[in-house]
Amino acid sequence: MTSEQKDTLAIRISRALADRIISGAIEPGTRLRQDHVAAEFGASHVPVREAFQRLEAQGLAVSEPRRGVRVAAFDLREVREVAEMRAALEVLALRHAAPHLTRAILEQAEEATRAGDKSLDVRSWEDANRRFHTLILAPCAMPRLLAAIDDLHATSARFLFAAWRSEWEARTDHDHRAILSALRAGQIDAAAATLARHVQWIGTKPVRTSSGGTREAFSIVG
Amino acid sequence: MTSEQKDTLAIRISRALADRIISGAIEPGTRLRQDHVAAEFGASHVPVREAFQRLEAQGLAVSEPRRGVRVAAFDLREVREVAEMRAALEVLALRHAAPHLTRAILEQAEEATRAGDKSLDVRSWEDANRRFHTLILAPCAMPRLLAAIDDLHATSARFLFAAWRSEWEARTDHDHRAILSALRAGQIDAAAATLARHVQWIGTKPVRTSSGGTREAFSIVG
DNA sequence: TGGATGCAAATTATCTATAATTTATGCATC
DNA sequence: GATGCATAAATTATAGATAATTTGCATCCA
Incomplete structure (x- = not known):
């Protein structure tokens, strides 16, 4: 075996x-x-x-x-490209998934968010993050779309791991929570808009470490 | 050789x-x-x-x-899925390409549209159609995005050829012209909206033949 | 007699091993 | 110092061996 x-x-x-x-x-x-x-x-x-x-x-x-x-080499330009593709496709997936989202699924997604907030290293944060996105998008039942998103997610993850090599500070994911509460309230447009902004952020904003210095890394919260 | x-x-x-x-x-x-x-x-x-x-x-x-x-088998559901993915991604590509579109490129795209209108068979129409989309999207300079669109286009073409086996009637492509004039006027949003609608039509509308009967085929003008 | 089950043969995919091109490298020579 | 040939390494392609699946047929049970 x-x-x-x-x-x-x-x-x-x-x-x-x-x-x-x-x-x-x-x-x-x-x-x-x-x-x-x-x-x-x-x-x-x-x-x-x-x-x-x-x-x-x-x-x-x-x-x-x-x-x-x-x-494959990847520069910031490709990361941005992938982020924009993800935003476009994930919004599409969310709009189709929304009608099929059950209370149980949203609860699982909330649990994934909590797990992400408590993560002590990049790897487990990424696992939880991926779980969140998969949970709310999978019900769209569009296999080709989901496969495409998955491949893009892999490239995002490469960037994530490259930028945060060892250090990792816990954070609270406000975007995920905002998306979930919008979905619960039936506000699809708001949820989609937040999701798009959330994913597009990848690779755009320089970020400050707790030590005060500006890293040459970038905000990655997709 | x-x-x-x-x-x-x-x-x-x-x-x-x-x-x-x-x-x-x-x-x-x-x-x-x-x-x-x-x-x-x-x-x-x-x-x-x-x-x-x-x-x-x-x-x-x-x-x-x-x-x-x-x-691969493909049913109407997958064709619709691909159409929506194309719409989302082509709109993204167009928004990035728009600032780099020159008068010369738009002229070539217009020429491609004319060639499509004059086509006597599906194959040459599809060639011209593809040329049109490639011309206005390529300047976005996002290789991964363009490659993804290309693969999706292939599936659309499969559907096109399957639906129109032998018969083909010339038509005037109003959408292409509308997109071009919007681009010339610098109205990116309008161009993007028309493009999205244009591509999303694929596989949605039953179409009437000149003989008057309703085909079991579908409108394909992507 | 109709149908299901099990075995055997053939077909097909998968993998290993070997050969043939092509590209890179180093050294000698001009 | 540059050019060209020879050698070495790595990729691409071929042929043969192995393993799995399907198919056909026979047998057995209802």
Whole structure:
């Protein structure tokens, strides 16, 4: 029982690599050499190549024909691009999900928000954050839309982990709560507007640390 | 000089298959058997598998592990989903492209519209239509956004070709012209609103043929 | 007789191993 | 110091082996 034997090797390898890329364990620009990866996973290079294709489709890797594949670099411009795409698509998803949101789902989303506020590290905050967004959007029942949002979320998460390497200060997520209360009150437009602003903030505002200095990092609360 | 020797075999195969799927030459649900495709292209099955991965990422094929890959089926619900995603993303692209639109670009877009109006078959209409959208959106210079729109456009085109198999009647594209004149007048909001409505129409309205009967097809003017 | 169950064969996908191009690198030479 | 050839490394493609799934057929039970 390695890990979900039903999945194909390529899928498992791509998941493992995606996790490393997102968490920042592999630096942007690093070459992914198929032989090395193949050796590490005890496989041959064919499933590795297929894993690379998947990563490229997710925007986590870029490949130049005959010159190999590298971990995708991402600058602030791309982060902003992804943030705007997320805002547009998440608003669309929310509008379709809203009619199907139950009191139980909103309660779970509130619980996810509380979990995020109590998080002591970036990783668990990101888990809770993702859970929140997934909970309120999934009921739209638009699989392609949700898959697209998921890929964009991965890139946002890369930026998040890169900016907050080790330090992390707990915070209270006012946006999430505002979205939830708007939804409870049936104010879809208000909820959508807050969600859009919330997500678009990513990568826009320089942020101050408790020590008072301005970090070269940016506000990330998506 | 076969066809761009610089591209990899997998890429060429995936392009050829994508074209067939979009044009409807291969029916939805058809199994894509790697050995057959490999034999046809005179290649082995490994590049074929990589081509399949690409098609899956574009949403043109679906694969079940260990059970092969089939041409993706698409129902009206997915067409509507794609239309709404396109509307959201194209509006975003247009807002960023607008400041960079030159008189020359708008003239080219007008030319593309004229070409569409004069088209005698679906295929050339779709070519012109795609050219129009690409022209006014590309200046946004957001590569990831443009790539996403392109994939969505492919699914729209599938639906277009499926609905209008052989028959095609010339039409005048009023929406395209309205968008252009709004852009010329600097009315970005109006242009964006028209674009959104224009794209969202896909798959919503039953349409009457000149013979008077109601087709079971739908309005497609995206 | 109709239908379900189980076994065997064939088909198909997946993976490994090997060969052939292509790109990068280092050294010698001009 | 620059150019060109030779060598090395890595990617791309092929062929063969393995494993899983489907299909056809026979058998057994109702």
